Structures are given as C-alpha cells and as structure tokens.
Amino acid sequence: MSMVGFPLLLIPLAIYNIIVFLMPGVSLSEPVVKLTLMSGAEWPLTLSDMLLALGIILLLFEVIKGARPGAKYLTDHLLSLIIFGGAVAEFLLWPRFANSTYFLLALLTLADFLSGITLRARRGAQMAAAVPPGAQLAASATTEAKPEPTFANPVPAAPAPAAETVPVPVEHPEVAAASPSPEVPSPRLQPGNGVPRPPDAPPH
Numbered sequence: 001m002s003m004v005g006f007p008l009l010l011i012p013l014a015i016y017n018i019i020v021f022l023m024p025g026v027s028l029s030e031p032v033v034k035l036t037l038m039s040g041a042e043w044p045l046t047l048s049d050m051l052l053a054l055g056i057i058l059l060l061f062e063v064i065k066g067a068r069p070g071a072k073y074l075t076d077h078l079l080s081l082i083i084f085g086g087a088v089a090e091f092l093l094w095p096r097f098a099n100s101t102y103f104l105l106a107l108l109t110l111a112d113f114l115s116g117i118t119l120r121a122r123r124g125a126q127m128a129a130a131v132p133p134g135a136q137l138a139a140s141a142t143t144e145a146k147p148e149p150t151f152a153n154p155v156p157a158a159p160a161p162a163a164e165t166v167p168v169p170v171e172h173p174e175v176a177a178a179s180p181s182p183e184v185p186s187p188r189l190q191p192g193n194g195v196p197r198p199p200d201a202p203p204h
Contacts, residue, residue: 029046031045
C-alpha cells in the first residue's frame, strides 16, 4: 500500500489547465450537451458544470479516504495545501483563471485540506480518550508483578558426585581365631618353646 495518497482534486484542476493552455479555442461557458428533464425543460450542460460536478464527487471520495483509520498522512495534508496554494495563485495571477468556475474549484481544494486536518485531529482525540492515562502504567505494573512461569515437568538436576570412601578391611572370625595369642614375658621358659628337656632333670 502506498504511504502517500494521490490528491484527487488535482484531476479537475489539471483538466482546467489543459483546456486553458492547450485548447485556447474551447469555451468553458458554452453548452456541450442539452439534457431534457422530466418537466420538459432543457438543461444546458457546460464544461464548467462538468468540472465542478467532478470536483464535488472527488471531494466526497477524499473525505471518505480521510475518515478511514490510519489514513491521511501528514504528507497528504501537505500536498492538499500545495494544490490549494497553486490554485489560488493561478486565480489571482492569470486572467483566464479569473472566473467563478476556477474560484469554486480552488474553494474545493481548501475544503479538502481543512476536512483532512479536522478528521485527523478528531481521530487523535478519540484515540486519546479511549485509553485512560493510568492504563499504560497499570499494564506495565501488572507485567512486572507477574510471576515467572513454572513448568510441569522440570528438568532434574544432575546428582552431585558421591564422596569416595576408603574400604575398611574386615577381619574374618576364623582368621582372628587362628592368630597366636600374645606371649606373657616370664623369667622362666615357656612351655613348648622348642627346648628339649633332659630325662634326668628334676621337675620344677
């Protein structure tokens, strides 16, 4: 979609300029056709009447375009103002433009410019009234106070590595029973110390 709309009222002004500069022998006030009405009267239709009727219809389309949401950018208003300024300049400076037909066409361009500005200002006021002043602050506060979302199946954390344990040797009961008991120190010889006893030795 184009960002800048074409100013429709430029069409009747361009046609008028073409007739004035390129067709100097064509008269705007002479009837082109004569229409017979139901009353029996004849209505002479001139080029001036056709241009004014075309300008009014195009002005209606311009107002409809400006009433749409998001329509009529600032550049469109600027173009409408430039067209109005050019039409007024031609009406004041050129003798062939000094007539009621061109004056009314210039007046239509002024109506287009003012209607676009009015609709834009009204649309901005409606948008400002639709949103209360504290709505944005409340929405931002609600967003900040909203808790973080939790997941139904959280990913389990990796288990910490277990500390290495040193195995304690366990002594088997049979091995413990087979181990020799400690000897008791004594000045006499212990029985069974491996020294043979003479046969004729008196007993102790």
